[in-house]
Amino acid sequence: MNYWPLLGIAIVVIGFALRFNPLLVVVGAALATGVLAGLDLVAVVEALGKAFNDNRYISVTWIILPVIGLLERYGLQQRARAVIANLRGATMGKLLTVYLLFRQFTAAIGMKDIGGHPQAVRPLVAPMAEAAAEMSHGTLAEEDREKVLAMSAATDNVGLFFGEDIFFAIASILLIQGVFESYGYPLTPLQLSVWAIPTAICAFLIHGWRIRALDRRLGRAAR
Incomplete structure (x- = not known):
């Protein structure tokens, strides 16, 4: 099994522990997880964009x-x-x-x-x-x-x-x-x-x- 994608979890934990910008930490972890899982970088960015577009109404509140x-x-x-x-x-x-x-x-x-x-x-x-x-x-x-x-x-x-x-x-x-x-x-x-x-x-x-x-x-x- 490929355990490299689990590094995304470590990025989240370390980023929050060091009090980095939460948005940057989450996006960085998502990109790292996608790339390490073998996905194309463009495909990962497309997935992030689609998720944001599908749920953009949440930010309106x-x-x-x-x-x-x-x-x-x-x-x-x-x-x-x-x-x-x-x-x-x-x-x-x-x-x-x-x-x-x-x-x-x-x-x-x-x-x-x-x-x-x-x-x-x-x-x-x-x-x-x-x-x-x-x-x-x-x-x-x-x-x-x-x-x-x-x-x-x-x-x-x-x-x-x-x-x-x-x-x-x-x-x-x-x-x-x-x-x-x-x-x-x-x-x-x-x-x-x-x-x-x-x-x-x-x-x-x-x-x-x-x-x-x-x-x-x-x-x-x-x-």
Whole structure:
């Protein structure tokens, strides 16, 4: 057997250990592996180009990061806080509970990328939750402020994780189906999605209680 192509793995390990540019390390390892495997250099470059062209849509998602950065620079978080300040009766508990429901519902119908930490929690949900908590309980201590921000991020995680399994065309459902089928339990994705609904309801109730409990603790600390 020809073990020379395995040198590509060594290139990756050494390159990352020496903290070289990851892109150069990966491309160099791919070129070395292809050439050492007996492929023509042009064919290796063609394969890299085809793979990049087939998956170029993945890079489009990174465009949102500088967009969010520009919006934050020009006051997106401040505007989010101002919106909450103008709402009567707004509390952190109510706001995050509504966002949890929104996140679960949108994930359940396949719109799992409509929220998320960089595009929703950091610029919108967390500042609004913090503003709502300050409206209800006054100026927050730094530790309490961090708890509000952490609960905002956790709410997004719980809503997505337990909501997306209701959507039968999601990768996790297909993985579960494949595992069950390999053990002799043929189930359809729809059957698995239906059984994910009780779990999602329990997750909503439990995390909703955690949100309200934090809101109450902040209220007691403010007294």
